[in-house]
């Protein structure tokens with residue numbers, strides 16, 4: 001435990017967002033993770049992104065499962081709603097919450113163990129349903145909370161702290177997502193907020209399921225030589241395929257965007273994602289080409305990062321299921337529970 | 352930016368804003384922590400080492416440390432550094448055993464000091480333990496200089512002054528009262544090994560306006576205060592005008608209030624932001640019912656048949672930054688007495704011009720800023736006598752520097768050979784997430800000094816007005832100190848660039864970024880570094896990416912969280928202790 005909680009004192013020049021909140025207003029409880037854990041940096045990036053987007057904290061729902069990564073929902077947006085689910089079940093909870101209230105921003109935080117081992121089935125179906133949420137996998141290649149066993153994302157040949165190599169094929173959440181129809185796929189690194197913050201902002205504004213796989217080193221169990229998820233390894237093998245800006249829907253900002261050398265993807269709410277210096281052969285809207293590109297670079301041992309794929313045209317969970325526009329909590333009781341007669345009439349239709 | 356050279360004691364010293372601003376570089380955070388631990392005697396001795404008169408200064412210091420205090424940049428009010436000094440002085444135990452030993456065998460060197468003010472007393476304090484024979488010539492029959500004759504007893508009780516002066520005189524100083532030096536030439540003929548001039552700036556400025564010499568009810572402020580101190584004056588008329596609005600004016604108006612004045616006005620030429628008096632002195636005077644009148648320029652004294660009726664003033668209107676004024680009209684203000692408090696001057700009628708002691712502008716001696724030596728080797732100046740009126744803490748610092756020079760001079764070492772400052776850095780880590788100091792930020796507001804009730808206050812002239820902090824106030828005030836001497840020390844080779852320190856810092860001091868020149872870097876840090884008075888720390892290139900760690904020292908609250916959240920101990924919290932050289936300092940190796 002840290003000796004003190006982060007003092008409330010702030011920099012005198014601290015700026016405020018549209019809601020008159022400072023970035024400190026998006027913080028949560030003091031982290032109890034190991035000093036230097038990548039997850040804390042992801043939290044800090046998320047705090048920054050939510051502040052920059054001026055999301056009202058009470059309009060955020062934080063969801064997670066079990067793991068060090070899943071603990072981090074406690075460390076940001078103290079004023080938000082939260083649900084800490086059973087190991088691996090967070091995507092199911094998020095789907096249900098979505099159905100009940102489409103007004104909230106759903107932020108799911110998970111780990112590679114939580115999402116790719118025990119929770120893989122739930123994750124896959126949330127992707128398929130295009131559940132509207134920002135889904136972050138804080139990927140460190142191990143089960144950090146249970147002291148460093150290899151997880152399903154550990155690369156073949158990556159060595160544990162005691163020296164044994166992993167021999168089982170890894171699951172790459174990015175490839176998984178692309179193969180089952182994910183509509184927003186990104187990979188980033190906890191040690192590079194310049195890249196991570198705009199990706200998180202774009203993901204929060206995506207109209208469907210935004211999958212962000214963040215390499216987030218476990219400084220205690222997986223940051224040694226021989227690990228492929230360490231700070232040093234990630235830095236040495238990081239290939240930034242795209243570099244992005246998130247541009248909020250403001251006409252004056254739109255006007256300043258230079259047309260050449262960039263790719264622009266309009267988001268559903270009118271904001272834009274601007275890609276800089278995209279390689280000529282890279283098209284972030286062509287699913288097959290992206291998968292091809294990733295496979296080639298994976299074979300060369302490179303960790304491709306950036307906002308890799310976006311598709312804003314696919315219907316989201318609400319359109320697919322015709323969910324209520326009004327959050328269930330706000331429906332008048334008579335509509336939410338129309339009584340035995342209404343039930344009778346409904347059942348009649350199926351007889 | 353080039354990597355910061357933290358081997359130079361000046362870098363960390365500058366981070367300790369109060370210590371850097373204190374002319375004598377008192378180790379403020381250290382004594383505040385000692386007070387917090389109830390170690391008042393140690394806190395007193397830490398003070399005494401550099402400022403010699405903690406009890407006096409804890410009540411009267413001009414406190415340049417407070418406007419500099421980092422806490423002021425955080426919540427608007429600096430730590431009450433000065434009044435905490437008084438706490439240490441009031442609550443200390445017996446220190447006889449802790450005072451320097453005076454060698455029985457003398458070193459054979461004799462030093463003469465002129466005047467027994469704080470400057471000369473500091474010289475004696477520093478030289479007596481080294482075996483010098485120090486003779487002080489004082490024209491009055493009591494020691495202390497302006498501390499005794501001009502600072503009123505209701506601000507500084509005589510007992511406090513007596514006690515701290517006695518600590519020095521009891522070292523065996525040969526003090527000769529009622530011994531004004533009337534000829535420097537004659538003194539030099541007595542073949543002292545060195546002479547220190549600590550005679551102050553004894554002449555109060557006069558105001559030559561019509562009527563000035565037609566009455567005996569116009570007084571020169573510092574002379575009038577002196578007469579009160581020596582019991583020659585014990586009353587004043589009911590209506591008093593004080594001309595001038597410096598600290599002397601404040602003591603004059605408050606003294607008038609105690610001697611019978613009921614309608615007291617301090618007359619200022621300029622608007623309030625341009626007053627010389629410290630804000631707290633103005634506040635204290637106004638609390639006692641003194642009226643402060645701005646934009647009035649004295650024109651003449653109105654005297655009829657030897658009776659002072661009042662004064663005429665021109666009412667002024669000033670431009671934006673109070674540079675130029677326009678006269679609106681002339682008004683009359685009735686009064687019984689006028690006190691002139693418009694400044695002090697030096698006067699050396701007793702220094703003959705053929706002794707090699709050269710004078711410059713305004714007949715002031717030419718004195719070297721580092722060595723305090725005049726143009727005649729072996730003759731030194733310090734305190735108000737050197738460059739005109741300053742304050743006690745500057746007089747003390749001049750005394751320390753002059754003592755070093757005198758010691759050099761007496762040992763045939765060039766006075767320009769100054770012993771270097773040194774430093775100690777000691778980690779404060781006691782374990783994982785455990786520090787030897789109280790690292791949390793305490794949001795308490797600055798504690799207000801309690802004063803004697805207005806109904807009681809004027810009953811006795813010498814009744815001390817400030818009551819000092821009580822135990823609870825002290826406990827709160829000490830926790831406001833940000834421990835700026837507990838430095839964030841960085842080892843670039845250990846950093847893995849995980850960002851933990853950057854994310855945890857409550858006040859956005861830290862940034863990892865590609866290097867650049869300072870001006871440009873200041874714009875692209877976690878928070879813009881707009882305070883150019885505060886340094887940036889720049890590390891060596893970091894191992895993984897070659898970027899650098901930049902720290903803006905401006906508002907670091909020394910909470911230690913960066914060091915606590917760093918997985919590799921690249922940051923550490925280390926206590927900085929400035930090693931200040933004094934005369935005869937052992938750390939000076941060139942001896």
Ligand SMILES: Cc1cc2nc3c(=O)[nH]c(=O)nc-3n(C[C@H](O)[C@H](O)[C@H](O)COP(=O)(O)OP(=O)(O)OC[C@H]3O[C@@H](n4cnc5c(N)ncnc54)[C@H](O)[C@@H]3O)c2cc1C
Pocket residue numbers: 411412413465466467468469470471488489490491494495496497498501502530531532533549550551552553573576598599602701733734735736740741742743744746
């Ligand atoms: C009204 C007033 C209030 C002040 N209040 C404060 C305050 O609150 N805080 C603060 O820090 N400073 C204050 N000061 C300033 C402070 O008192 C002086 O800056 C300080 O005392 C200077 O010390 P010094 O040793 O140079 O000289 P002084 O204190 O002036 O001492 C000089 C001594 O030399 C003696 N002397 C002079 N000529 C001769 C001679 N020819 N032969 C022998 N002896 C001689 C004098 O009698 C005197 O004792 C105040 C000053 C005044 C006038």
Ligand SMILES: Cc1ncc(C[n+]2csc(CCOP(=O)(O)OP(=O)(O)O)c2C)c(N)n1
Pocket residue numbers: 066067068069070087110111112113114115118138140142143144145146151218
């Ligand atoms: C049903 C269930 N099975 C197993 C566990 C034990 N367990 C706790 S955390 C964890 C793995 C967490 O790994 P990951 O999601 O990668 O999180 P990290 O700690 O690495 O951030 C496991 C297996 C559990 N809590 N519940």
Ligand code: SF4
Pocket residue numbers: 032033034036037038039068069140144145217218219220221
């Ligand atoms: S065990 Fe690993 S993942 Fe868990 S807090 Fe520590 S560094 Fe982070």
Ligand code: SF4
Pocket residue numbers: 839855856857858859860861906907908909910911912913914
């Ligand atoms: S000690 Fe470290 S964490 Fe605390 S304010 Fe200073 S730089 Fe920031």
Ligand code: SF4
Pocket residue numbers: 036845846847848849850851852853913916917918919920921922
């Ligand atoms: S916490 Fe330590 S290792 Fe991490 S970036 Fe800061 S100094 Fe470097």
Ligand SMILES: [Mg+2]
Pocket residue numbers: 067111112113138139140141142143144151
């Ligand atoms: Mg994990």
